[in-house]
Amino acid sequence: MTTTDRTHRNLRIASIALLIVGWELAARALDSMFVPSFVETAAAFCRIVSTRPFWHAIGISHQAFVIGFGCALIAGTLLGLAMGRWRAVEAICDPYVNVLLATPISAVIPVIILAVGLNLPARALVVFLFAIAVIVVNTRAGLKTIEPALIDMARGFGATELQMWRTILIPGALPAMMAGCYLGLGRALTGMIAVELLLVAVGIGRMILDCQGMFAADMLYATVVFVAGEAVLLLSAVRWLEHRITPWNDQVAIE
Amino acid sequence: MITVRHVDKAFPARNGNAATLALHGVNLTIDTDEFVSVVGPSGCGKTTLLRMIAGLVLPDAGAIAIDGRPVTGPGPDRAVVFQQFSLLPWATVADNIAFGLELRGMPRDERLAIADDQIHAMGLRGFERHYPRQLSGGMQQRVGLARALAVNPAILLMDEPFASVDAQTRRTLQEDLRTLAERTRKTIVFVTHDIDEAVRLADRVVLLSPRPGQVVESLPVGLSRPRPEDLDQEPAAIQLKAYLWRQLRGMQQATSPKSRP
Numbered sequence: 001m002t003t004t005d006r007t008h009r010n011l012r013i014a015s016i017a018l019l020i021v022g023w024e025l026a027a028r029a030l031d032s033m034f035v036p037s038f039v040e041t042a043a044a045f046c047r048i049v050s051t052r053p054f055w056h057a058i059g060i061s062h063q064a065f066v067i068g069f070g071c072a073l074i075a076g077t078l079l080g081l082a083m084g085r086w087r088a089v090e091a092i093c094d095p096y097v098n099v100l101l102a103t104p105i106s107a108v109i110p111v112i113i114l115a116v117g118l119n120l121p122a123r124a125l126v127v128f129l130f131a132i133a134v135i136v137v138n139t140r141a142g143l144k145t146i147e148p149a150l151i152d153m154a155r156g157f158g159a160t161e162l163q164m165w166r167t168i169l170i171p172g173a174l175p176a177m178m179a180g181c182y183l184g185l186g187r188a189l190t191g192m193i194a195v196e197l198l199l200v201a202v203g204i205g206r207m208i209l210d211c212q213g214m215f216a217a218d219m220l221y222a223t224v225v226f227v228a229g230e231a232v233l234l235l236s237a238v239r240w241l242e243h244r245i246t247p248w249n250d251q252v253a254i255e
Numbered sequence: 256m257i258t259v260r261h262v263d264k265a266f267p268a269r270n271g272n273a274a275t276l277a278l279h280g281v282n283l284t285i286d287t288d289e290f291v292s293v294v295g296p297s298g299c300g301k302t303t304l305l306r307m308i309a310g311l312v313l314p315d316a317g318a319i320a321i322d323g324r325p326v327t328g329p330g331p332d333r334a335v336v337f338q339q340f341s342l343l344p345w346a347t348v349a350d351n352i353a354f355g356l357e358l359r360g361m362p363r364d365e366r367l368a369i370a371d372d373q374i375h376a377m378g379l380r381g382f383e384r385h386y387p388r389q390l391s392g393g394m395q396q397r398v399g400l401a402r403a404l405a406v407n408p409a410i411l412l413m414d415e416p417f418a419s420v421d422a423q424t425r426r427t428l429q430e431d432l433r434t435l436a437e438r439t440r441k442t443i444v445f446v447t448h449d450i451d452e453a454v455r456l457a458d459r460v461v462l463l464s465p466r467p468g469q470v471v472e473s474l475p476v477g478l479s480r481p482r483p484e485d486l487d488q489e490p491a492a493i494q495l496k497a498y499l500w501r502q503l504r505g506m507q508q509a510t511s512p513k514s515r516p
Contacts, residue, residue: 153341156309156329157355157406167358171345248345248386 036218044218045225054207061192061203063120068127069188076132076184077177080139085169090140100133106194118200123192130191131184138183142176143169175249178242185238189231257308257410257442259283262317263467264303277303279467281317287409290436290443292453294499295463296506301446302414304468308444309335309412321410331359334403338415340395342387342402349374349383351398355406366405373401377431393424400432410442417452429455437481450499454492455482460499465506472502 020038027037036044048054083090083097109126116122146169154168196205204227211220243249262281268274277300285291293301306312307319310329319326321333334355342351349370350357356366374383377397387395396416403411417425433456436443447453453460454476462472477491486492 147339147341149337149339149341150343152306152311153335153337154354154358156311156333156335157358158329158331159358163358167343167354171343174345246345248388 033215034217036221040218041221041225044216045222048219048222049226057203057207059203061196061205064123064127064195064203065188065192067120067124068191069131069185071124072128072131072135072184072188073181075128076135076180077139079132080136080177080180081143081169081173083136084140084143084173093136097133097136100129101137105130105191106198109195109198113199123195123200123202126195127188127191130194131188134183134187135180138176138180139173142173142180145176146172175242175246178238178246182235182238182242185234186231189227189234193227256287256322257283257285257444258318258320258323259304259308260318260320262304262307262314262319264300264307264312264314276467278314278469280469281463283461283470283473285442285444287322287442288440290445290456290458292445292447292457292460293463294447294450294453294460294503295468296465296503297448298466299463300466300468301463304463305335305412305414305444305446308410309333311335331406332408333410333412334406334408336396336399336403336411336413336416338418340387340392340399342395342398344387347384347386348379348390348398351387352401352405354402359406369405370401373405376404377401391424392420393428396420396428400428404435404439408441410444413443413445415447416445418448425452432456433482450496450503454496454499455486460495462499462502465509474498 024038027035027040079089079093079097083093105126108129112122112125112129116125150168150172151164154164159167192203193205193208196203197208201209204223207223208220211217211223259281262278263276264278265274265276281304283304293304295301303312307314308321308326310326310333313327321330343354346354349367352370352373353361353363353366356369357363361369371383374380377400379394379397379401382390382394387398390398399416417428420428429452432443435441436456443457445453445456458476460474460476461470462474463469464471474495476495478486478489483489
């Protein structure tokens with residue numbers, strides 16, 4: 001770790017510490033039962049993570065998340081690759097991708113619930129729709145930004161279509177595909193909570209609504225902190241994976 | 256032997272621009288083991304001509320053949336060195352050099368052994384595990400050249416390969432290429448916009464006209480092999496360069512709207 005790296009890390013830690021201290025002081029000054037202090041939230045956090053219903057709720061929510069995001073990742077990547085490589089596929093799919101990208105998916109949730117029902121497939125579909133568009137557009141952009149000269153070079157050495165995919169197109173698109181995965185993951189988590197808060201009251205969304213209804217502010221905050229913490233952890237994991245599988249991206253040039 | 260017969264090539268209309276005829280009625284014969292430079296005003300289609308010999312694009316009319324066999328696509332007898340180096344950013348120097356062999360299905364240890372010979376020959380020792388962006392432009396083009404040579408092609412096609420490296424590095428690369436040409440006896444087609452470079456390297460300089468490009472003249476450089484150390488002292492080279500300058504300037508004035516009375 002270089003000195004600047006260390007400085008940046010210290011700044012990050014200082015920033016988080018400042019937030020916690022500020023929160024604690026503000027909550028004490030307000031002295032409201034609806035705004036718990038950091039210490040109260042932390043205590044509630046420790047309490048809820050040791051209960052079975054909490055983990056049960058987490059499990060229910062994540063069924064939809066894993067199915068929806070997994071399908072979005074597979075379908076989005078395949079569709080993005082096909083759209084980036086073949087003009088005809090792009091012409092056919094582009095309108096739908098644009099609609100998905102532009103429409104606030106929350107507005108579509110009632111439509112899905114009406115059509116599919118208040119069940120797991122419906123929730124998974126919402127997660128899927130939240131995540132897929134950014135995965136498609138990033139994967140496509142990854143293919144389109146590959147230098148044409150690289151493709152010429154491989155053709156010049158007699159690459160077959162399969163070799164072209166394996167040696168040029170997939171590795172070339174990989175950084176953008178990882179970016180799409182990163183953004184899609186964030187959106188999938190949003191979709192997972194949104195559907196539970198808005199229509200299908202199960203899982204974590206149900207817990208949040210229950211805490212709100214019982215004015216259990218400390219539990220509410222603890223649940224929200226858990227969700228935020230999970231998102232940060234998952235996104236960091238994707239970042240870490242990105243550095244692992246695309247090491248050429250962060251190699252520092254030595255000139 | 257490369258034969259280019261009555262070749263036309265046009266680029267289709269795009270984004271409101273009319274179709275352009277890049278090359279028209281090009282005739283050119285390049286002997287085996289010959290080192291030919293192709294020069295001409297910018298946009299004259301010299302790169303297109305090279306890409307057609309490589310088989311990356313096909314002529315609209317006419318024919319290109321190598322030792323009598325028509326060119327219908329890229330082939331193992333030819334390798335291209337590109338101006339933008341075209342190295343795989345995600346592969347190390349060694350894997351980049353071995354790339355052409357990888358596409359031909361050679362096992363990894365075999366192709367890395369060949370790459371290792373090239374690394375040695377190109378003075379890239381110690382950089383095997385580096386990624387391209389960690390190298391200077393000159394080093395990157397050494398990798399590009401090594402990758403082309405690794406497949407042991409009979410014909411080396413070079414598209415302004417030294418245009419984007421600094422002047423000092425360019426001179427070293429030119430000297431190395433000249434040495435290589437004399438040692439390995441390959442047919443080399445070298446596209447450049449640099450007259451000094453064309454004369455310095457080639458046995459013969461082919462001059463193309465402005466678009467649509469045609470072969471205007473084919474001028475033997477007339478210097479002994481191996482090349483004399485200091486080309487600036489050779490009357491033959493000085494005269495040829497001066498002549499090419501005059502020709503090119505004439506072409507540019509004829510096509511530039513400003514010079515019209």
